[in-house]
Amino acid sequence: MARTAGSEGSRTEESIRRAAIGLIAERGFEAMTLRELARRVGVQPGTLYRYFPSKGRMLVELLLEHLEFLLGQWERTQPAGADPLERLRAFVDFHIRAHTLRRREVFVANMELRSLAPADRRRVVALRRRYEDILAGILHAGVAARVFRVPDVRVATFAVLAMLTGVGAWYRESGRLGKRELIDVHTQLVMQCVGAAPPDHDGRSP
C-alpha cells in the first residue's frame, strides 16, 4: 500500500514536529530514535526523511522555529509604552505564559543546544541572545530610571531568566497553582528581586 488514504504531507509534517518535540523532551535528543518517532507518528522511519534531511537538521529547525515564534510573539504582544515597570510586568506575564504553554519546546531549547552542530548552535544561541536582550533592555532602562535597583544588570538578567524559565521544569496544569497565581507570584518575586518598589507594600514599608 503506497499511502494511507486521506493523509497529506502538511498534516504529516505537523505530526512529526509535534511528536518530535514530545519525544525529545521526554527522552532527550540523543536518546530518541527515529524508529520510535516514526512509530509515534504512525509512519515508516524512511518517511521522516521526506520532511527532514537528517536527525540533526530536524533539531535545528524545531529550535529555530520555536525561538522565532517566541520573538515574534513578543514583538506583537509587548506594551507600547516605555515604563520599565510596566514592561517588566508584561515580560514576566509573557514569559510564564509562553513557558507553560510551550513547556516542551522551551525545555528542549534549553537542554539540547549541546546536540547541535557548532554552526547551528551559533544560530540558535544568537536568537536566544536576542530574547535575553529584551529583558536586559528592560532592566537597564529601569535601573537608569532609578525604578529598579540591582547590583549588576547582566547578572540580574541571567538570574531573572533562570528563575522564570525554571518554572517550566516543575509546573503542571493540574498543580496547586493556577496560571494566574503563578504569574502573580513570579511577578512579585521578580519585582522584589530587581528592587522595584513592592507594589503591595505601600507607604507603610520600612
Add this chain to the structure above:
Amino acid sequence: MARTAGSEGSRTEESIRRAAIGLIAERGFEAMTLRELARRVGVQPGTLYRYFPSKGRMLVELLLEHLEFLLGQWERTQPAGADPLERLRAFVDFHIRAHTLRRREVFVANMELRSLAPADRRRVVALRRRYEDILAGILHAGVAARVFRVPDVRVATFAVLAMLTGVGAWYRESGRLGKRELIDVHTQLVMQCVGAAPPDHDGRSP
C-alpha cells in the same frame, strides 16, 4: 604488556570518574561513548567494566557521590546559629562556591536525570530534594520570623535555586566577575528576592 607499572586500580578508577564527568558534561550522557571515555582515560573499553558494571550504573554512582558530597559539605559548613538571614547568606555562599567549583558535576546532575533508570532516578531525586529542603527550611523560618516576605515559599524556593544554579551555566573563572563579587551580587539579588529588609532601601540600612 598488561599494565603500566605503578598504575593502580584506585588511581584508574579516579581517572575514569574524572574523565566521565568531563565527557558527560561536554557531550551528554547518551552521546558519550564508552570507547571515547576509555580512550580519554588511556585504557581499553573492556577495562571500564572492572570499575563499573554498566554505563548506566556509572552515571548513578557519579550522581549519588556528587549529591552526597554536597549534602555532607553543607552539614559541615552551615552556621550553628539559627538566624534565617545569616543562614540564607551562608547558603548562597555555599551554593555558589560549590556550583562554580564543581561546575561539571552540577551540570551533569541537572541535565542527566532523564538518563537514569526510574529506580535510580528516584534515589537521586530524593537526595536533590533534601538539598532543596535546606533552602525551603531557611525560607520558611525567615517568613515565620517575618524577616523574609515571599508570596509562596515553595515557589520562592524553586525560584532562588534556579537563580543560583543558573550561575554554573555561564560563569567562567576568567570572566568579568571574581568569585567574591559573584557571591556578593547574588547574595543581594536573593535577599531582595525574598524580601529581606533591603539593606540599602533607605538611609537607615548599613
Add this chain to the structure above:
Amino acid sequence: MARTAGSEGSRTEESIRRAAIGLIAERGFEAMTLRELARRVGVQPGTLYRYFPSKGRMLVELLLEHLEFLLGQWERTQPAGADPLERLRAFVDFHIRAHTLRRREVFVANMELRSLAPADRRRVVALRRRYEDILAGILHAGVAARVFRVPDVRVATFAVLAMLTGVGAWYRESGRLGKRELIDVHTQLVMQCVGAAPPDHDGRSP
C-alpha cells in the same frame, strides 16, 4: 501542474535513456540511483516507471539496444568484398569509430554485465559474442588465406578486441590524436599483430 506543454512521452523516454547511459557510465549501475536519474531528467522518480518496469530491465534494454545497433551498423557498413585484409581494415575503422562515438554505451556494456540477472546476461552475452564472431571470422579467413599469421585465432580475436576496445577508456576528443590518426595507428598495430604484411613496409612485403 501535471506536465510541461509539448513534452511527450517519446521525448521523455529518450531523455531518460541518454541520462541513464551517462549516469551509469559515470557512477556504475549499482551506484546510480533512480532518484538521481530522475533529477537529471527533470522528472519525479515515479515517472521513470512509465518507461521502464524496473531498474534492472532498464539496464538490459539499454545494453540490448546498443548491441543491436552496433551489429546492425556493421551489417550495413561492412565491405561487400571478401578480402580479409580489406575486411579487417574496415572492422578496425568501424570499431574505433563506434567506440569513440558511443564511448559511454560501450563502456557500460563492458562494465555492467555483472549487474544483469543471469537470463538477461545470457542474452546480452550472446549478442556480444556475435560481434566477436565477426572479427573471429575475419581472422579465420585471413589465416586460411595465409595473409594473416597468428598463433591461435581465438586468442588473437580476444587480443585484438581488447586492444581496440581499450581505446574508449582513454580517448578524448580533445586529445593529442584526431580520430583519423587514431584509426591509422590502430590499423597498423592490428595489422602487425595479426602478422599481416605491414602496408608501409615497402615493396618487398608479400
Add this chain to the structure above:
Amino acid sequence: MARTAGSEGSRTEESIRRAAIGLIAERGFEAMTLRELARRVGVQPGTLYRYFPSKGRMLVELLLEHLEFLLGQWERTQPAGADPLERLRAFVDFHIRAHTLRRREVFVANMELRSLAPADRRRVVALRRRYEDILAGILHAGVAARVFRVPDVRVATFAVLAMLTGVGAWYRESGRLGKRELIDVHTQLVMQCVGAAPPDHDGRSP
C-alpha cells in the same frame, strides 16, 4: 560468547581480505554488502570494522596493496640486462603470470577505480601509471634501438596492456590452453604487434 576459540586477529584480517577480493570481483564493489562479506568470513558485520574503518577504505587498501605487490614483484623479477626484446618477453611472461594468478585482484583493480574517492583514486592511478610506465619504457627503448617498430609508443603501450590484461577476463585454469601456451601465444602476438623482427617470418628478416 565473546570470541571463537583459536581465532586470531591476523588470521581474521587475512580472511577478510581474501573474501573481500572474491566478493568484489563477483558482484562489484557497490553491489557487495558488508553483511554478505561478514557472512562469508564467518563473523558479524561489526567485526569488519576492527580491520577497516569503512567500506571505502577497505577498497583502497586492497587496491594499493595489490599494486604495490605487483610493482615490488616486477622489481625483483625483471631481467638485469637491457635488451628491449628480452625485457619485453620478460614483461609479457610476468604480466600474464600475475594476471592469471591474481586474476581477481587485477579485475577489481581495473573495474573499481570508479568507486574510489577522488583522492584515493589519484593514489591508485599513480601506482597504475608506474606500472604502465614499465612497459612504455621498454617500448621506447626498443623503438630507439630500432628493434621495435610502432606508429605511436604511447598508444602501443595502451594497446599491449589492454591485450595482455584482457586475458584475465576469460582465462580459466581448466581451459584449453595451459599457462605456458598462454604466455607463448601472447608473447608472439605482442612481438608481432610491436613489429619486433618476426622470428619465424623467414630467413630474410633483419
Add this chain to the structure above:
DNA sequence: TATGAATGAGAATTCATTCAT
C-alpha cells in the same frame, strides 16, 4: 502523462558489552 506521499527492506556503521587470555 506525471506527481508526490509513502512503503518496507536493507544499507553502512556504531555501540555497550563479554570473555579467553
Add this chain to the structure above:
DNA sequence: CATGAATGAATTCTCATTCAT
C-alpha cells in the same frame, strides 16, 4: 589488572518501488 577480539542489537539513513490522485 588489563587487553583485544568479537558479538549482536540497534541506529541513522537510502533506495527501489507503489499507487491514489
